Amino acid sequence: xxxxxxxxxxxxxxxxxxxxxxxxxxxxxxxxxxxxxxxxxxxxxxxxxxxxxxxxxxxxxxxxxxxxxxxxxxxxxxxxxxxxxxxxxxxxxxxxxxxxxxxxxxxxxxxxxxxxxxxxxxxxxxxxxxxxxxxxxxxxxxxxxxxxxxxxxxxxxxxxxxxxxxxxxxxxxxxxxxxxxxxxxxxxxxxxxxxxxxxxxxxxxxxxxxxxxxxxxxxxxxxxxxxxxxxxxxxxxxxxxxxxxxxxxxxxxxxxxxxxxxxxxxxxxxxxxxxxxxxxxxxxxxxxxxxxxxxxxxxxxxxxxxxxxxxxxxxxxxxxxxxxxxxxxxxxxxxxxxxxxxxxxxxxxxxxxxxxxxxxxxxxxxxxxxxxxxxxxxxxxxxxxxxxxxxxxxxxxxxxxxxxxxxxxxxxxxxxxxxxxxxxxxxxxxxxxxxxxxxxxxxxxxxxxxxxxxxxxxxxxxxxxxxxxxxxxxxxxxxxxxxxxxxxxxxxxxxxxxxxxxxxxxxxxxxxxxxxxxxxxxxxxxxxxxxxxxxxxxxxxxxxxxxxxxxxxxxxxxxxxxxxxxxxxxxxxxxxxxxxx
Amino acid sequence: xxxxxxxxxxxxxxxxxxxxxxxxxxxxxxxxxxxxxxxxxxxxxxxxxxxxxxxxxxxxxxxxxxxxxxxxxxxxxxxxxxxxxxxxxxxxxxxxxxxxxxxxxxxxxxxxxxxxxxxxxxxxxxxxxxxxxxxxxxxxxxxxxxxxxxxxxxxxxxxxxxxxxxxxxxxxxxxxxxxxxxxxxxxxxxxxxxxxxxxxxxxxxxxxxxxxxxxxxxxxxxxxxxxxxxxxxxxxxxxxxxxxxxxxxxxxxxxxxxxxxxxxxxxxxxxxxx
Numbered sequence: 001x002x003x004x005x006x007x008x009x010x011x012x013x014x015x016x017x018x019x020x021x022x023x024x025x026x027x028x029x030x031x032x033x034x035x036x037x038x039x040x041x042x043x044x045x046x047x048x049x050x051x052x053x054x055x056x057x058x059x060x061x062x063x064x065x066x067x068x069x070x071x072x073x074x075x076x077x078x079x080x081x082x083x084x085x086x087x088x089x090x091x092x093x094x095x096x097x098x099x100x101x102x103x104x105x106x107x108x109x110x111x112x113x114x115x116x117x118x119x120x121x122x123x124x125x126x127x128x129x130x131x132x133x134x135x136x137x138x139x140x141x142x143x144x145x146x147x148x149x150x151x152x153x154x155x156x157x158x159x160x161x162x163x164x165x166x167x168x169x170x171x172x173x174x175x176x177x178x179x180x181x182x183x184x185x186x187x188x189x190x191x192x193x194x195x196x197x198x199x200x201x202x203x204x205x206x207x208x209x210x211x212x213x214x215x216x217x218x219x220x221x222x223x224x225x226x227x228x229x230x231x232x233x234x235x236x237x238x239x240x241x242x243x244x245x246x247x248x249x250x251x252x253x254x255x256x257x258x259x260x261x262x263x264x265x266x267x268x269x270x271x272x273x274x275x276x277x278x279x280x281x282x283x284x285x286x287x288x289x290x291x292x293x294x295x296x297x298x299x300x301x302x303x304x305x306x307x308x309x310x311x312x313x314x315x316x317x318x319x320x321x322x323x324x325x326x327x328x329x330x331x332x333x334x335x336x337x338x339x340x341x342x343x344x345x346x347x348x349x350x351x352x353x354x355x356x357x358x359x360x361x362x363x364x365x366x367x368x369x370x371x372x373x374x375x376x377x378x379x380x381x382x383x384x385x386x387x388x389x390x391x392x393x394x395x396x397x398x399x400x401x402x403x404x405x406x407x408x409x410x411x412x413x414x415x416x417x418x419x420x421x422x423x424x425x426x427x428x429x430x431x432x433x434x435x436x437x438x439x440x441x442x443x444x445x446x447x448x449x450x451x452x453x454x455x456x457x458x459x460x461x462x463x464x465x466x467x468x469x470x471x472x473x474x475x476x477x478x479x480x481x482x483x484x485x486x487x488x489x490x491x492x493x494x495x496x497x498x499x500x501x502x503x504x505x506x507x508x509x510x511x512x513x514x515x516x517x518x519x520x521x522x523x524x525x526x527x528x529x530x531x532x533x534x535x536x537x538x539x540x541x542x543x544x545x546x547x548x549x550x551x552x553x554x555x556x557x558x559x560x561x562x563x564x565x566x567x568x569x570x571x572x573x574x575x576x577x578x579x580x581x
Numbered sequence: 582x583x584x585x586x587x588x589x590x591x592x593x594x595x596x597x598x599x600x601x602x603x604x605x606x607x608x609x610x611x612x613x614x615x616x617x618x619x620x621x622x623x624x625x626x627x628x629x630x631x632x633x634x635x636x637x638x639x640x641x642x643x644x645x646x647x648x649x650x651x652x653x654x655x656x657x658x659x660x661x662x663x664x665x666x667x668x669x670x671x672x673x674x675x676x677x678x679x680x681x682x683x684x685x686x687x688x689x690x691x692x693x694x695x696x697x698x699x700x701x702x703x704x705x706x707x708x709x710x711x712x713x714x715x716x717x718x719x720x721x722x723x724x725x726x727x728x729x730x731x732x733x734x735x736x737x738x739x740x741x742x743x744x745x746x747x748x749x750x751x752x753x754x755x756x757x758x759x760x761x762x763x764x765x766x767x768x769x770x771x772x773x774x775x776x777x778x779x780x781x782x783x784x785x786x787x788x789x790x791x792x793x794x795x796x797x798x799x800x801x802x803x804x805x806x807x808x809x810x811x812x813x814x815x816x817x818x819x820x821x822x823x824x825x826x827x828x829x830x831x832x833x834x835x836x837x838x839x840x841x842x843x844x845x846x847x848x849x850x851x852x853x854x855x
Contacts, residue, residue: 412672413665422664426721429712432853439849442712443842446705450671454697457675461682461693514652514669522644526637 024132024149028125031156035117062092062173065180069206072183078199084206091213095169095226098217102225102234108166112291115357116163116284119364122492124156124280126485130372131272133481137379138270148188152276155181159281163288168219168226168246172212175249178282179205185273186266197265204262208252215245228292235296243296244579246289247305247346248572254286254338256312257568263335267327271375274327278334279368286338287360290345294353302346303437304575306428309343310444311571312336315564317451321458322556324385327374329459330367333410336452337363337417343441344424347431355423362409362416362496369489370406373399376482392463396478400463402486405493407456414497414515421449588655595786596620598793602819609823624782630775635684640777642680647780649673650787657794660724664711667704670791674700677781681769692768695830699756702837703746707795709845713739714798716852723798731801733810738848740799742841747818749837750792752785755825756833 066089073082131152135145158181162174179202187198216226219242223234231242255263266277277283290305297305313336320332337359344356376399377383381392392400409415425445431438600617607614616622634640650673656666674696681693711721717732718725733740748756773781796814800807828836 413668418668422668425664425708425712426715429715432712432716432849434853436850436853439846439853442849443705443709443846446708449708450701450704453671453675454701457679458697461679514649514656517652518645518648521648522641525644526641 025129028129031121031125035121058170058173059096062176065176066092069202072202076199078203080203081199081206084203084210088206088209088213091210091217095213095216098220100220100225102230104166104227104230106167106170107164108229109164113163115361116288117160119284119361120156120159120280123364123368124276126488127272127275127280127368128152130482130485133479134270134272134375134379151181151184155276155281162285166228168212168216168228172209172216175212176209178285179209182266182277182282186269188269188273194268197268200265201262204259205252208249211245211249211252215242218242218245232296237298240301240579243293244301244575246293250286250289250342254283254342255335256339257315258565260316260335264328264331267331271371271378275368275371278331278371279364283334283338284360284364287341287345287356290342294345294348297346297348300578302348303435304578305346306343306441307437308571308575309339309346310441312339312568314444314448317448317455319556319561320455321451324387326377326384326386329386329455330370330374333452333455334367336448340424347427349427351423352427355420355427358416359420362420365489365492365496366406366409366417369402369486372486373403373406376478380478386459386462389462398483403463404460405490407460409493411453411456416496584658587658591651591654591790592783592786595790598789599786606819606823609819620786624779627779627782628776632775632777635772638683639680639772642676642683643773643777644780646673646676646680647784649676650784650791654787654790654794657723660722663714663721663723663726667707667711671704677769684772686772688771689769692771696769698830698834699749702834703749706742706746706841706845709849710739710743713848713852726798727802729801731799731803731806733799735852736799736848738844742844744814745837745841747792747814748821750788751818753818753822755828757827
């Protein structure tokens with residue numbers, strides 16, 4: 001699972017474009033089958049220990065990585081990167097000098113890892129297939145194109161490793177490797193904006209690395225171990241600092257406010273990169289780490305992280321309402337939903353965990369689908385801004401259909417994201433009785449989910465706006481390698497719905513009956529009444545001139561944006577200080 | 582069986598409430614007012630009209646709005662999950678908003694936009710109301726809420742914020758900015774005509790049924806209280822409608838969110854301490 005993508009990455013360089021494409025597709029199929037097999041075979045958890053020489057290699061990799069970061073910081077004259085790299089080096093040497101006595105397995109595959117494998121390999125694989133077509137039209141050299149695909153495979157491999165490791169030191173190495181991958185991929189176009197944003201992503205993620213190192217030091221110092229399972233079983237409610245720092249690393253990876261800038265900056269990268277960062281890899285580390293830590297969280301930490309998460313959910317949805325750039329809207333909604341996932345994991349009840357898992361799976365599929373459409377819009381229609389996609393339905397009903405399904409799957413029944421939000425409200429409501437602070441979280445979730453719904457439908461309305469008699473129709477051929485991955489994701493979505501009927505709160509009947517009614521009755525009307533109906537133009541109050549309508553905005557003033565940031569930063573400090581006291 | 586009959590006649594009941602309301606309002610203003618059955622006469626006339634379509638999506642979304650709100654009412658009568666009902670109701674609102682945006686008409690767009698803003702204001706309060714019931718009863722199931730004794734005392738602040746949003750949903754002053762026909766020619770509805778307008782019209786009746794069914798939940802199993810609530814709120818809403826002028830959209834959101842949220846939050850905090 002971990003090694004095969006690495007081999008695939010190497011073989012991608014061989015051969016001509018056509019052979020490469022066939023190879024990649026078959027690799028993706030192999031990976032998907034592997035992850036499915038893992039799901040069916042590994043009913044019990046799988047454990048293993050890595051040899052000592054491998055550990056030495058990991059240490060070497062880490063050292064090289066930190067030197068690379070330092071070099072990048074010096075070459076690009078980026079002050080923050082340099083300072084953070086030096087900080088990491090110092091902390092890392094402290095970590096190496098400590099030798100904990102409580103040992104455990106390096107590799108630990110549990111059920112959650114199996115689910116993560118499915119997401120990483122299948123959704124990630126589909127995005128790689130899509131990337132084959134996307135990269136063709138970029139102005140890179142043939143080698144650079146192959147390297148792009150190879151890096152994506154390596155990324156999958158790292159992700160597979162990260163969800164199977166139990167050793168926090170290895171986790172740190174992989175965390176830094178994902179940082180490196182995103183740094184390279186974001187800066188792939190090589191122009192000034194790209195490299196600036198790549199550096200931004202680098203230093204923000206380095207903060208996460210620093211947090212992990214601090215966590216390891218505290219963990220070894222107090223609990224004498226650097227393993228997740230040992231840490232969690234030995235946890236003392238009075239000393240949760242390692243947990244808090246690991247959670248902060250999660251916030252960084254999940255691009256929660258105030259760290260949201262790196263994920264938004266990542267939009268300059270080629271679209272498959274955004275797709276893979278947002279759905280299958282990278283940001284999914286955030287809810288995953290919260291999952292790992294959930295059993296150890298209690299009382300203050302749990303409440304505070306839930307509050308921070310729901311606050312970010314609320315404010316990211318609010319900020320997204322003022323955006324126009326399609327990918328940025330998607331990005332902010334990712335940030336919002338990730339924050340919701342993290343807070344659900346932090347609540348830690350069985351129901352909340354389930355809701356979080358459902359949300360992770362569906363979010364991955366839906367976001368991948370939406371980002372692929374964003375890429376198609378960009379490549380085939382040269383559209384980036386929502387305001388320009390007016391009447392797209394005239395030109396490409398298929399893309400519009402995918403976008404609508406994508407948004408619908410994030411908001412409406414019977415899709416999992418809806419069910420998850422539903423369960424989220426229920427599990428928070430349950431907690432209110434124990435701790436009144438959760439009512440604040442509830443209000444954030446209620447507001448946030450309304451904002452998010454509005455956001456999605458704001459985009460959808462723009463697609464719908466159709467004239468009575470449109471004149472020209474653009475003839476744009478959408479390549480097969482674009483549409484096929486979209487169909488695959490669509491299929492995954494429906495498989496997901498089918499599976500999620502088992503675990504839902506609501507019966508299938510409750511969901512299917514209204515859907516059928518809502519879909520069928522209007523269709524009947526469309527068939528029988530529309531034929532006889534007359535077509536008319538809109539009523540414009542006698543105005544002769546055509547009215548060009550733009551999208552509506554909810555402008556949020558700078559003052560409030562700053563306020564949101566301040567609240568987020570202060571609350572993280574409260575978290576740290578509160579645990580120290 | 583009785584449920585199915587109730588579901589089928591729900592739009593008719595809504596129409597009657599609407600007709601009765603017009604009479605009551607007219608009497609308050611010292612007018613004669615139309616007959617109670619006026620909504621049904623209107624309906625008869627609308628069905629007979631020639632159908633006009635601006636674009637197919639627009640008309641289909643309008644019908645979907647009507648079907649969804651009917652399903653919502655049916656789910657309340659059948660006794661399903663309250664939170665699910667609230668979400669499904671949001672879906673029905675989304676359909677009408679989408680319909681408004683799907684045509685290239687300024688009035689329709691402004692109407693949709695205002696409807697959206699109104700949704701921001703009232704939807705969270707509906708969700709919090711559902712959670713309030715959940716905390717008291719331990720479940721979102723409507724039959725359980727109906728079977729338990731009335732909890733209006735412990736939910737009194739949430740009840741007040743619910744009262745606050747009724748005028749938005751029923752398009753009454755001071756919160757009727759979303760359809761303000763004097764300014765924006767009816768807003769979302771402007772492009773609907775003939776039989777398609779009929780669906781929007783009937784959806785409005787069902788909206789009455791929806792709101793009053795939610796209201797009755799506050800009375801629990803106390804029938805006298807529920808009748809008192811129905812009559813009291815009906816009169817109150819109409820008096821307020823007659824006595825106030827329309828406020829701006831911005832004020833609507835500020836008023837509802839600040840007052841409604843404070844009340845609901847205080848109520849939730851209170852519930853968790855009890």
